[in-house]
Amino acid sequence: MSSVSRERLVDGYDLLIFDLDGVVYLIDRPIPGAVEAISQLHAEGRKLAYATNNASRRSSEVAALLTGMGIVARTEEVLTSAAATAEVLAERLAPGTPVLVVGAEALRAEVTAAGLVPVGRADDAPEAVVQGYGPQVGWTELAEASVAVRAGALWIATNADRTLPSPRGPLPGNGSLLAVLRTALDRDPDLVVGKPEPTLFHTAAHRVGASRPLVVGDRLDTDIEGAVQAGMDSLLVLTGVSTAADLLAAASTTRPTYVAHDLGGLFDLAGVVRLPSSPEYSAERYTNGWRIAGGDGARQLTGEGSALDALALLCAEAWGGGEPVRGGGEAAREVLREFGLPY
Structure with missing residues (x-):
C-alpha cells in the first residue's frame, strides 16, 4: 500500500x-x-x-469534441456503446429490419450505418428496441418502447449507468431511464452492451x-x-x-x-497508490506513517502522511471486514474530512 x-x-x-x-x-x-x-x-x-x-455522440463527434478541448484524438481511438450496440443488432437482425430507437440522434445514425432502419413507433412493427441516453427522451418514446417490447421486440440497452457526472453533480443517466421501463414491463432488458x-x-x-x-x-x-x-x-x-x-x-x-x-x-x-488485493482482518494495520488499531467499535486512524496512503489503509480495513474507523488525531481527521468520510 x-x-x-x-x-x-x-x-x-x-x-x-x-x-x-x-x-x-x-x-x-x-x-x-x-x-x-x-x-x-x-x-x-x-x-x-x-x-x-455515453450513447449520445458518435465516435467522430467525440473525437472532434476532444480535439476542440486541446486533446488530439482520432475517430478510431474512440469506442462508444452506441456503435457497439449497433454492431450487436446487425449481427442478430437482417439488413433493413426496423428498430425502434430510444435515445439521441447519434444512436439512430449508428443503427442506420449498421444497415438497419430506425423507427419511432411501435406501429412500425420493430423487431428490436434499442435504448440509449438522450437528453430529449421522454414519456412518448418510453411508451412506444413499452408497447413494442410487450409485443415481442428484442430489448437492448446501450448501457445502464444510473447517473451522468456534471458540473452540478450527478444527473439521471440511461440506467434511470431503463428503470422506467423495468418498472412498466416488470422485466430487465434482454441485453446491456456497454460497461x-x-x-x-x-x-x-x-x-x-x-x-x-x-x-x-x-x-x-x-x-x-x-x-x-x-x-x-x-x-x-x-x-x-x-x-x-x-x-x-x-x-x-x-x-x-x-x-x-x-x-x-x-x-x-x-x-497514486496501489490498493490491497485480498485483505484479511488484522488487529493492527500500518503503512507509510499511518496506523489503524483499537477495537470494540473504537478503531482509530492515527499518524500522518499521504492522504492516498491513508485511503489505501482504510480500504484494507473495510475490505478485510474491519469496523468503522475514526480519526485519532488532527492529521487523521483532516484526511477523513478530505475524503468526505466520518471523522
Whole structure:
C-alpha cells in the first residue's frame, strides 16, 4: 500500500483506456489537468483509447469534441456503446429490419450505418428496441418502447449507468431511464452492451495489439467492474461519480488496482497508490506513517502522511471486514474530512 513502484504508473502499461465523462471532461468541459496529462501521453508516444458508455455522440463527434478541448484524438481511438450496440443488432437482425430507437440522434445514425432502419413507433412493427441516453427522451418514446417490447421486440440497452457526472453533480443517466421501463414491463432488458460488459475494453486492446492495458475510470460499477471482467488492471480517479466512501464499500468485483485524485497520478509517484488485493482482518494495520488499531467499535486512524496512503489503509480495513474507523488525531481527521468520510 505504499507507492506503486519506482517507475511511474504509466510506464508499466502499453495502452491507456480512458473513460470520458468524469475522467477527461464533465459534459463538455475538460477536467482540470486532463488536457495536460493526455498531451504528455501523446508527447511520449503512448497508445490511447477512449471507451464511453455515453450513447449520445458518435465516435467522430467525440473525437472532434476532444480535439476542440486541446486533446488530439482520432475517430478510431474512440469506442462508444452506441456503435457497439449497433454492431450487436446487425449481427442478430437482417439488413433493413426496423428498430425502434430510444435515445439521441447519434444512436439512430449508428443503427442506420449498421444497415438497419430506425423507427419511432411501435406501429412500425420493430423487431428490436434499442435504448440509449438522450437528453430529449421522454414519456412518448418510453411508451412506444413499452408497447413494442410487450409485443415481442428484442430489448437492448446501450448501457445502464444510473447517473451522468456534471458540473452540478450527478444527473439521471440511461440506467434511470431503463428503470422506467423495468418498472412498466416488470422485466430487465434482454441485453446491456456497454460497461461493465468487457466488450469495449477487449476491442480497444485488440485494435492496437496491447498485452498490458490499464483502464482509467471514475465509476466503480461500470469502468472498474468492466476492467475486472476483462482481466485488466484499473485506476480509479476521484474526479467523477464514485467517491472514497463508495470505494470503501466496494464489492470484490468493483475494486480497482490503483486510486488517484486525478490523471496526474499516471506520472506522479506521490499521486497514486496501489490498493490491497485480498485483505484479511488484522488487529493492527500500518503503512507509510499511518496506523489503524483499537477495537470494540473504537478503531482509530492515527499518524500522518499521504492522504492516498491513508485511503489505501482504510480500504484494507473495510475490505478485510474491519469496523468503522475514526480519526485519532488532527492529521487523521483532516484526511477523513478530505475524503468526505466520518471523522
